[in-house]
Amino acid sequence: MQNVPDLEAWTIFTRVAETGSFAKAAEQLGISQPTVSKAIARLERRLGTMLLYRTTRSLSLTPTGESLRERALQLLADAEAFETEASAGALEPHGLVRMNAPMSFGLKYLAPLFPAFFERYPSVDIDLSLTDQFVDIVSGGYDLAIRVADLTDSSLRARQLCSIRRPLVASPAYLDKHGRPRHPSELERHTSFIYTNSPTPEYWRFTHATSDEEYAVAVHGRIRTNNAEAFLPALIAGQGLALQPEYLVWDELQRGELEQVMCDWRIADINVNLVTPPGMLRTARVTALIEFLVEHLAHAPWAVLAA
Template identity: 75%
Template sequence: MQNLPDLEAWVIFSRVAETGSFAKAANLLGISQPTVSKAIARLEKKLGTMLLYRTTRKLSLTPTGEQLRERAMQLLADAEVFESEASALAIEPHGVVRVSAPMSFGLRYLAPLLPDFLARFPGVDVELMLTDRLVDIVAGAFDVAIRIAELGDSSLRSRRLCAVRRPLVAAPAYLERHGRPAHPRELEQHAILTHTNLPTPEYWRFRNETSHDEHAQSVRGRLRTNNADVIMPALLAGQGIALQPEFLVWDALKRGELEHVMRDWAIDDINVNLVTPPGMLRTTRVIALLDFLVEHLAHAPWAMSER
């Protein structure tokens, strides 16, 4: 038992670090001040270093104490969530889930699912914000964000929902008038409809699926917009060629209203990710929503389960 962590002492230390006082920590925890003092001394002895400077007038953290403060407070927060989750196993999830999602995806695929989710989990409320802007989910107090992008290094937790192709498409009437490009360089002669939220909207980077050649093509859009749905009317009306996520065009392709051109050339697929704030534990209401979205979207007609 000697090697087991002294979890009680760590919790007491986190409260002392938070309040800056043995007395306040004792009052907050509902224990005596000597118990607090003994726990800190016990922890310092086990670590072989001081965590606190003590004087008759002031209590402050040592450099080691400063380094360990955040981890101790996270330990307490995780324990509180763990106890809450354990006690909630026998009851339905409840509370508010705050969600951020891209505009087009949210309107087409998330909004239609919400009635079923609310019916399945009557104790859960959903607050949904649709924006094509990359939001800070921690600062914005969001529980879940849907991000259709390659994720950079981050402390955020992510769960890959699926991958999505981004085919080059145009209406058959446009292609009859202007011809079907066979190589990316031929796009210089075509009207381009551009989604400006691409990583490099002015350059489309293609890879040949057969030869594995690569080509970066400069493009200038006749229509430029930060929302892919805005492109659809002009695309269907035969006003140009566009790179569109397959979840927006798969049904139009199936009906023959759009045609996938330059099939030998493609740009990289993009992942649909479910992102949550850092931390090891999630509330039952968040888990319920994540599992629900995977259940309904991971095998959608446009979703690529395997890359």
């Protein structure tokens, strides 16, 4: 049976790699620490190479261990998906979904949906990580991610949820005091706030809505941040203008706290994508969550549906 994969050892290895500790891996898996140690040793003997550097105070992956970690995660995910689809339990989604999403989007639109999701799927749990930094979902062990950006990794499986407009907004008080810009060239004399996670933060390229004329303008901001929600207090206080994803300022626009300007000019829309690791199989719980998100978010008032 030498050629049969040791899935138990690979499972233990991925948990050790994730936690950085034999003891934590043993605790999470509900097994003894010696069992963890023996499984890693068994796997290293089988492969003929070290997977982990061990000292009395630390544990880290060897280059071989690092390269095998992602493949092991995919192997186990596929095995779990196969078992789930092949079992009667596939009819009732169950288990944990590890999910990643941008901070503001997650807090404003994902978290409020969880009560209804848990009501519909009482056997599914969610481990949600919120960050505005790029996350490798494969090496991070995520089942699903929401990306509010253009996708750069073509190996991932993606489903476009919708697109989002990015209007240029400011408070009526700011615009009454400093004027309402009608052309991008006028922005050079206005105070701008700069979102640093965009490809060209200080270089805004506009396209005219009817003539396809393009105009690029360099802007200089008093606030620079990787989370556009941080602009809201200063925007509402009348201290500048900013390009904002419409989902983030929808309520403020409806209440009149903010106003869109230069409506004849636009920055390219950004896509909201549901992204999963490469592979042919998805567990029932991941599919359930994807369909639930499409159901509740694709028709939000700020969502632009794909043509």
